[in-house]
Amino acid sequence: MVRPRVDAKLRHGQEVAPTISGLLVALLWGCADAGLVPPDAGADARQPPPPCEAIAPTSCPGPPPRWVDVQPIFATRCAVCHGNVPGHWPLDTYTHVVDWSVEIRGLVLSCEMPPPDSEFSMTLEERQLILQWLRCNAPR
Structure with missing residues (x-):
């Protein structure tokens, strides 16, 4: 220089x-x-997202949630962005979701996905149902 x-x-x-x-x-x-x-x-300044209140289940409830119980959540909250799009984490089938189950668990538990500011945000009840389903080894 x-x-x-x-x-x-x-x-x-x-x-x-x-x-x-x-x-x-x-x-x-x-x-x-x-x-x-x-x-x-x-006055319209973005507020930080609310704290994540999702809790990882320690046991599988009886009867366990099944794919039919969580599939509508994945369809309306996840597959909108993660549908059948090459290279973008497809989450529109049971197999796709199970293949990504470890990552999904972490992102759902931390409330990172769907993003808090997304129009497809998930309720705490939906998060808990997915976490229970994953804890029960994702029964079909």
Whole structure:
């Protein structure tokens, strides 16, 4: 990297080093709080998602939930984005869901999926039913 000499002058007589320093300070000042609050946030500022209250079941209830019980949840909450789309985690069949069951359990338990700000968010009851179904080894 070529460094300008401290005594180098611009065409109109200003020194180069203070000009570069001034630009750097202005850049850092402008970026200092970028993205924290959008300029039009006002009363509509996004609130953090509510805490996740899903609890991992420690035992399988009797009778266990079956695929027929959880399939509508996957169809309306998951397959909308994770349908039969190549390369996008398809979750529209029993086999697809079982293949991803470990990942699904973690994402449902942490309330990461569906994303909290999604129009397809899941109720706590739906989350618990899926977690129970997975705890019972995903019976058909």
